[in-house]
Amino acid sequence: MAKRSANELRRFNLLQVLQRILDKKKQKTKSTQDTLTYKKMYKNGICNVTGNVYNKMIRFSDISYQLSQDEMKQRIFAQYSSLLNSFDANVQLQLTFINYRMTAEELLDAAYEYTKEASDIVIEEFKNLQHEYFSFLDTQRQKGSNGIIRNKYLVFTIIDQSYDSAIRRLESIEANIKANFQSMGVVTEGLDGLERMSIINFLLNGNTQHYLELEYVPKETLKTYSLKDFIAPRSIDFSYKNDEFKLNNKHVATLYLSIEASELSDRALAEYLDLELEMLISMHIYSLDQQKAVKMVKTKASDLDSIKIEEQKKAIKAGYDMDILPTDLNMHVEESRKILADLQRENEKYFYLTFTITVFEDTEKDLENAIFRLNSVAQKQNCTLKKMKYQQEKGFISSLPLGYNVTEKDLERGLTTSSTAIFVPFTTQELYQEDNEPIYYGLNALSNNMIQVSRKNLKNPNGLFLGTPGSGKSFSAKREITDTYLRTADDILICDPEGEYPPFVAKLGGDVVTIGLNSQQFINPLDISLDYGEGESPIAFKADFILTMMELIAGGKIGLSARQKTIVDKCVRQIYRRYLEKPVPENVPILEDLFNAFKESNTIEGNELADALELYVHGSLNVFNHRTSINANNRLVCFNIKELGSNLRELGMLVLQDHVWNKVTINRNRSKRTWYYMDEFHKLLAEEQTSNYSVEFWKRFRKWGGIPTGITQNVKDLLSSPRIETILDNSDFIYLLNQATSDRFILQKKLGISDYQANYITNSGEGEGLIVYNDVILPFKDKFPKNNSLYAVMTTKTDEIKRLRGAD
Incomplete structure (x- = not known):
């Protein structure tokens, strides 16, 4: 298969996008851009969702939680719970998990x-x-x-009076998140506006290009068209069915998890993430002020007690045993008492959680099979996964990592910190990359x-x-x-x-x-190019190497004396003078030139250096005295x-290092x-x-x-x-x-x-x-x-x- 060059691909993709925009301009009905409900995305990654609502987004790595020893799991769970508790009622979170199929x-x-x-x-x-x-x-x-790539993101949202004020608060929240994640061994990365848009673009157009390179779009074009024009899907049909929709050529459905079990396993989220399905999992989380939460639970408990008393009265009047009450009523009474007891402890808060799954498939039959597999996982946890009838658009918009939840309140479930943290967002750490020639x-x-x-x-x-x-x-x-x-x-x-x-x-x-x-292949340790070293003073860098070489040859245990180092430096500059005047290969000196320079210095130290070097110039170890x-x-x-034998092994390794350095400087200029x-x-x-x-x-x-x-x-x-x-x-x-x-x-x-x-x-x-x-x-x-x-x-x-x- 012939490969397009990077520039050809960019031009091709840009033409496709511009054509898509022109096609939409001809439409008179509601446009696909309307699906993107955010107001403005800034270059630094801050998104103004609506009104005074702002948020930022980070990508975070996985850690090996599910297969860790119990002690390690308890530590991670406790640290994650502490992270959730660190957010006050003014911060809303959205955890987003994107599984896509290569x-x-x-x-x-x-x-x-x-x-x-x-x-x-x-x-x-x-x-x-x-x-x-x-x-x-x-x-x-x-x-x-x-074949399935799994990415994890966290969006944190606040309400603030101005963009400038929001920046400071969001940066403070981001620092807190990163510090907490770091203590768990989680690697985080803040995302800029272009990266956030690229992720949205992939979710909307995943069957085309993963990351739209918006930096190659002409600035004049961006003055006429907004970023929404470039990332909005070609078509999205929410009228296709009341509980499914079509996104370009994909069949899609958004479902919500109805949490009915009183207790869940910490595998609740992991079992969904482990499925080899192309899907988007979203969890919107926000806490209730602690005093309000306690008051709300007390009120609920009191209401349940009133209902219980009324049921007992009815039972006595009808001649039944007053302790025989509806199962659900007893369960709710016990649950409310437990939640109240938990909230009155220091480490528990009250959260509202909305859990949705959007699954993408190529055919309606594949979508049906995928939903069946997802339902099987929900049933194992004694929960129910339900299609969002007549709410597919709201569900899908809310699932996008924009930190904006427009689903109905009846989809929320109130949970304590421990119950919310049970959806621990870590499974098994992976190291898998696609970019930069992995x-x-x-x-x-x-x-x-x-x-x-x-x-x-x-x-x-x-x-x-x-x-x-x-x-x-x-x-x-x-x-x-x-x-x-x-x-x-x-x-x-x-x-x-x-x-x-x-x-x-x-x-x-x-x-x-x-x-x-006995070889006829030689490397001259004095080889040099004008790009050698840092490219500015090649002789100075070469002198540094030759000093090291002479330390190995003549330094002994105590190394070269200060006087010897001075002579080496002086002689090095002398033997390279001809090369600097005319930088051609035949003017590059060899060890014999350095040996002669030492002799000609007419000093005791110069003669000592020459004597040590003679074995490598005229003696049996003269392998490096050649061009x-x-x-x-x-x-x-x-x-x-x-x-080379043991006597020359270290010197040979050192000379090779320098030879490679020459190669690196040449390749750098070739971007290689x-x-x-x-x-x-x-x-x-x-x-x-x-x-x-x-x-x-x-x-x-x-x-x-x-x-x-x-x-x-x-x-x-x-x-x-x-x-x-x-x-x-x-x-x-x-x-x-x-x-x-x-x-x-x-x-x-x-x-x-x-x-x-x-x-x-x-x-x-x-x-x-x-x-x-x-x-x-x-x-x-x-x-x-x-x-x-x-x-x-x-x-x-x-x-x-x-x-x-x-x-x-």
Whole structure:
């Protein structure tokens, strides 16, 4: 299927929208814009619904509530109850849950097809690998319910005299909500006006584009047409039936939940959300002033007592036992007494709740089946789900996340805090994204749904893969590399100290560069470009690297002296003078030029530096005294440095870091991302000389479109580095497999992992562990099929390598 460019799609969508507006202008009957009852949506996300009614909206993440241990569930429930109690009677809430079904085309787009610029044979092999790998992803997706995307929102509404005054109050309420959610581990995000409109647009036009990019609409057009013109549906027919309606080509019905049970399970809401149905669930909640609530319940209790007395009189007069009363009457009397007792305790308030479900289907028969499934869930909770006859328009308008409830008061149910909180809005935390080229990281060990996220969405996309030998650490890194290579256009570079990656890289069509004492492939550590560093003073940044290199070569335990550092800096500027005058490759210096500059300084310190460097220039370790001879234009390049030996291993890893930095600066100007994988990462942090540069590299790399990843099985050595705090603070992605006991305790403390979560990295099987993505920690399992052709080059098990690849 041919793909349109982003600009073509925008133009196409804009033309569609403008045509839709023109069609509506010709209509003389009530327009679809009238369905949108809000007054004005501001850019900052504040909506003026009507009169002096204003609200804001946040998106919030899920947390693993339903499958948590009882102690954890009680804590979350108590915190959620406290959040509800924190709102006074002047604040109205609307919890909105949107479940939508990805189309087959969207599922295909999720596996973004990138075609390499190569020969027809290579392209064919590449597509075969894509097909095989994406078939695996499709199989994994079918194990869960990732065809259904679940989003959660909270709208909070107030009445205020002016917009300016409303801003301050709404921001204060938002801060309170975010603080309470944060204490539960819930991630929140405030939405601006464009995002809110995009969500409304999707609900009204979900079978077209998910998010209308209004920023591409000409400003002149917006002067003539309002935002309502752009997001209103093409057609909406509420006269179709008295208890259903048609929205574009969808059959839709809004139902309300009649809560008749005296007690509900905390699965009441979760069982609806778990259904693989395309629907919109809305809960409008507001509290009653405490004094008014107590007075109202007392009055109701008194009325019920009066009715009870009258019934008893009737029974005596008729000769019946006065204790035999209607069942409903006794139940209501007991319930009112219980509510009154609850309200007179400190932690209970009285709320009114309106619970509606709007379900969308392609055919009338599918809608009927969906409603049957929803009713089955309601019956399990001893409740009734009813169609809103002759109120479909009011029900649908109220269900939209605009914080405006126009349904009839008889649909409300009065509940205490605990009874309202029983509709706890959390089920099982998921990590699933569609935007910014997401990557597959296994299945959620709790829900069996796919974990698919983009590290590019993170503030610090830097990452770590940590695990004991045999836990699947290298395998997991290779699977991430595979996913990145097959569905993005990014560059991927690998530092391979153990010679483990060449078969894997060759299978994907990448290049393997072998750097060793007997190799004819060279990297010049003094390579530079005018964009090097921050692009403003390349020589200064290069001098910083060369200082680090000389610290490793000549510094010893105490490092270079101040005088030696001065000489290094002076000589570096001297040897690059010719390049700055004429920046061509042949004018880039090599180590021998630096060696000569040290000699020519005619100082004791310069001679000491030259003596230390001589082994790497004229001696047996002169592998880095050459101009760069490799052609690293392939998107996937593995640098095999195993043959460097132990004496040059750390230096080789350091030189590669600098070489990659050059690549990153070039790619940044092309708006291209660069992934860099460093196996045996702990070795770079083991020495003071290399750890300082590595930490700076780690912090600066991301600013230039780089995504560095450290891989190590020697977690203890990594954690013993004094620099690990900085590395962890600048890494929002950590992939934890099985950990040794001592390492696990340290990681728990540093990453905030609970004892319950730590069970997933304790004696866990290969490919099982925890993924730390920003503030989210989820258990995963990642079982890659052994019959996949990639498995043979991804496994590190000796017996499997011999069996699948054949003995060397």
